[in-house]
Amino acid sequence: MGKQDSLESRIKLVKERVNAACIVNGRSPDSVALLAVSKTKPIEMLREAERHGLKQFGENYADEAKEKIQQRPALKSEWHFIGRIQSNKTQTIAQHFAWIHTVDRIKVAKRLASHCPENKILQILLQVNVDSDENKGGIEAGKIDELIKYVLSEPNLNLRGLMTILSKETDPQKGYSKLRDLFNHLQETYAQELHNWDTLSMGMSNDLEVAVNCGATIVRVGTDIFGSRVKQKEF
Secondary structure, three states: OOHHHOHHHHHHHHHHHHHHHHHHOOOOHHHOEEEEEOOOOOHHHHHHHHHOOOOEEEEOOHHHHHHHHHHOOOOOOEEEEOOOOOHHHHHHHHHHOOEEEEEOOHHHHHHHHHHOOOOOOEEEEEEEOOOOOOOOOOEOHHHHHHHHHHHHHOOOEEEEEEEOOOOOOOOHHHHHHHHHHHHHHHHHHOOOOOOOOOEEEOOOOOOHHHHHHOOOOEEEEOHHHHOOOOOOOOO
8 A cells, every 4th residue: 555545644634624624614623523434444444543643433333343342442542333223232332332423213312321331421412314315314303302302311311412414415515504503403492401512423525524614523534534345234
């Protein structure tokens, strides 16, 4: 692998893109976290990424992620679950992840709360389906209030904000603006209850600049850091 296509150079380039997008929009580069999407990637690659300054990793498959996390307990990485949540994986997810981006049903929130280890607080984002794509997870904006009220009722779930995954047909500017507007609306509606409402997880390799423009505080980048992925199905 040539130096220009090394993992180090790709990480540097993505960080430069995030920083440039922040500057263009009058934001501090520290206001946007870079979440490295590491699903299907070997542990050795993650260790190298850590050496080059990445400390937050996003995983889609609970069992694969569990193996990685258990291999490196001494390291300081922060683990985010960003995949669709299967009910039979909630215990694994609650025990091994700090952040969960894809809560979209009360049933899932209940199971995460019940499996959360004692003295641990899970950082929760609600996944919103902003474009009504049946192939994507997420709750519809009009149905989110009941879910918010339930998550707020669980002491070991800390509700931090919203997340979305856009369909390929959705214009990123419109989709991310819609999520930002919902975020602001909910912040006003639940001003007395949302004490840590500070996170918008949106934007990936191909549209992170648009996401930063729309207020993203976490961008999820996989391909432009680790290269293309092999599709995997979890049973």
